[in-house]
Amino acid sequence: MTTNRNSVESRASRGQDGAIAVIGLSCRLPMALGPADFWQLLRTGTDAITDAPPGRWDTAAPEDTPGVRRGGFLDGIGEFDAGFFGISPREAAAMDPQQRMVLELAWEALEDAGVLPASLRDSRTAVFVGTLRDDYASLAGQYGEQVITQHSMTGLNRGVIANRVSYYLGLRGPSLTVDAAQSSSLVAVHLACESLRSGESTTAIAAGINLNILGESAVTEERFGGLSPDGTAYTFDARANGFVRGEGGGAVILKPLDQAVADGDRVYGVIRASAVNNDGATPGLTVPSREAQRQVLREAYEKAGISPSDVQYVELHGTGTPVGDPIEAAALGDVFSAHRAPGDPLLVGSAKTNVGHLEGAAGMVGLLKALLSLTHREIPASLNFETPNPAIDLDGLGLAVPRELTAWPHPDRPLVAGVSSFGMGGTNAHVVLTEAPATDPAAGGASGDASEPAAGDARPLLPWILSGRDTDALRAQAGKLSTFAATSEATPADIGWSLLTTRTTFDERAVVLADGKDAFLAGLDSLAEGAPGTGVVTGNIRDGRAAFLFTGQGAQRAGMAQELYASFPAFAAAFDEVA
Missing domain, CATH: 3.30.70.3290 (Alpha-Beta Plaits)
Incomplete structure (x- = not known):
């Protein structure tokens, strides 16, 4: 099956009024303190999984617990320039480091977008932040009431992670923290886009954050049976035996595409559409639904006005679990395989093989990887893939996992990518991306x-x-x-x-x-x-x-x-x- 540029552009143009431009990026990820570092890590196939930093978990996560002490970690998560944000040292000490890092990520993303933060004051700029952890509150609780101060209530409340950004920048749009388990940050992006499309907001900051502060959280996930015993993510591989934890965060600045073009903004990529649903009743609360994943994919591409045949790459949820991977692959095959010509598989991969599973921020990491891949017109390798999972018929499903840095399959066509993120409670999200539109350098x-x-x-x-x-x-x-x-x-x-x-x-x-x-x-x-x-x-x-x-x-x-x-x-x- 062949597709020409005009057909893709004509279909995408039907949703032009709802197209959302990504004009700014920021991230703090293992071995990557910004988007440029993250792209270098991805394109060189770097594995950022290490042992936990010394002193991170002194009293929990015993050494002999399989996989618990392996993950993607940040250095210096307690470091914070409180004075920059007008916060006293006492209040900063009471604040969840996730609040502190999201403040930094929001500021850095606005700088990357070329937007003066002061210019947004009193505007209908929205803030949506995805996360699922409150390790710092649990850690503080271990010390009893002696550590409770006048700042504890705001400092430990997850809702304030988003509200703190709105307060500091003086933003009047919607401001909320989203917890949909592991799909939280991509659901936050979906809500931000819907807010922009409805006119509820004029600009949006969408972010995801996940810091693994408490050793007991790692033990909880190990006893649930989710962690890879050897601390390696084998996405879609025959050795898949669980996920590897990661930490960090990322943020994007979003604006309606027409406005971004009129303002002369640099555009990393365009969100053509997104969709969210839930698995409903399955054999178990945390067992994914092939049918629900199939539905969320079809809805996203129908809303985007883009045929599955035009999609060249999908950034997977791809946790590397024996149950989840085959279901995700089957749903992708259901939606994409019938639309593809023989020998033209859909490329799929997962950043979790590089930096670990950032849980509530995982969807944001996948979004950043897809946007950088569009910008640089290259698709990085998905690590640790040798032999396909026997429960995944890659050829029959029309899928392929890149094992090395590769060019886009059809660079002569508009580049189209998808990003998936699924929560353990069944909340599924998918985002459809296209490359940035061509711009006239002589324009204003x-x-x-x-x-x-x-x-x-x-x-x-x-x-x-x-x-x-x-x-x-x-x-x-x-x-x-x-x-x-x-x-x-x-x-x-x-x-x-x-x-x-x-x-x-x-x-x-x-x-x-x-x-x-x-x-x-x-x-x-x-x-x-x-x-x-x-x-x-x-x-x-x-x-x-x-x-x-x-x-x-x-x-x-x-x-x-x-x-x-x-x-x-x-x-x-x-x-x-x-x-």
């Missing part, structure tokens, strides 16, 4: 404006403006920018524009003036080290208002501002108007 909006001055790189000097809450933060920003700029293909003018227009300015500030990338990097490195540097000016802003001083006394000279006039059209136009 942020992207067009950023590169508008054709001679930007030919100017004698350009400013890069940085700021932080304090000196240490400012130096850290300089170090991060130096690392980025050293490998980025962005021009100095584009970077300068983004720093000026898409970053919040704090009181501790610096300007690096330079005439080329090497000079900028030298200035940034000096700033990061706290050393004097050529073209580096630092200071603290006590009053944000601007002041101008006209000295008189003959300070003017012939040709004054001539270079400025020749280099900056805005200055030249203003000068001509005055003249």
Whole structure:
């Protein structure tokens, strides 16, 4: 069966009004502190599963319990810059680290989207966060009433994970924490998209978070029978024997596609549709339903106006369990196999083989992987796959598991992907993604404006403006920018524009003036080290208002501002108007 680009685009266009653009990403995952790190981990086939960090579970999860001490872990989950968010040390100590991390993820995703957080204040921006754990509350409970403070009620309440973001940013849209077990974060994305489509909100922050703080939680899952005894996720493989725990979180910034295009936003991918249902009555509370999974898939693609024949990749729920994997594979085969030509299997894989099962945040991890795969036009390998599970007839179902980094099967067609996430109580979610639409570089909006001055790189000097809450933060920003700029293909003018227009300015500030990338990097490195540097000016802003001083006394000279006039059209136009 063949498909042409026009047929896909015409079907997708029927749902254009409901298309949702993903304009910003952030994540904290094992061995990956951001989307760029996560993509590098995925494309290189890195396995981030390790033993639990020393001291994480000193009194629980005995060493001889199979699989309990293996997982994908973060370092320093207790670290938090409370002052940045205006939170006192006492209140920060009472806050679930999941609250703290979601604050950070939301801020970083907005920065990635080029959205000034202050510009959203009092707007109908929504916050939906998926999670299922409250380990920190359980841990605090072990110490009795002596640790209860005036901040404990808000600090330990799961609902406040979302509400804290809305409070800090001053957002007026819906704000709720979603618990649908393991499908929580993808259900949160679904609810965020529905809120945008209905007009209830104008922008949405969707996130997922999962931190494995309490050893007893791992023991509970082992005694349930869900964990892999050898601490390895064998998704769709004959060795599949359970899942491996993971921790971390991620966030996306969502906006109606038409608005994102009009605003000139960078688009990572487009959510064409999503669907959610429940298994209903099955042989057991945690036994998945092939029929329900089949229904949620069909509903999602019907809503998207996209034929299953056009889908090239599905990011699986793919936990690596002996019961769940065959049911998921069968449901996919029911929906996709009849629409595919011989020799054109649907590629499927699972990020759980890289970073573990993030449970309430698992769907967000799958969404991020699919979006990065669309953006980079590559599909990473699904790890630990050698021999198909004998209960999964991959050929008969029209499925294939990539064992190495591969190109999309049909790069000449619009790229289409799906993401699945299923909860142990039967709540199923599926999201349909397409690649970002082609944009006109000459169009207006942020992207067009950023590169508008054709001679930007030919100017004698350009400013890069940085700021932080304090000196240490400012130096850290300089170090991060130096690392980025050293490998980025962005021009100095584009970077300068983004720093000026898409970053919040704090009181501790610096300007690096330079005439080329090497000079900028030298200035940034000096700033990061706290050393004097050529073209580096630092200071603290006590009053944000601007002041101008006209000295008189003959300070003017012939040709004054001539270079400025020749280099900056805005200055030249203003000068001509005055003249």
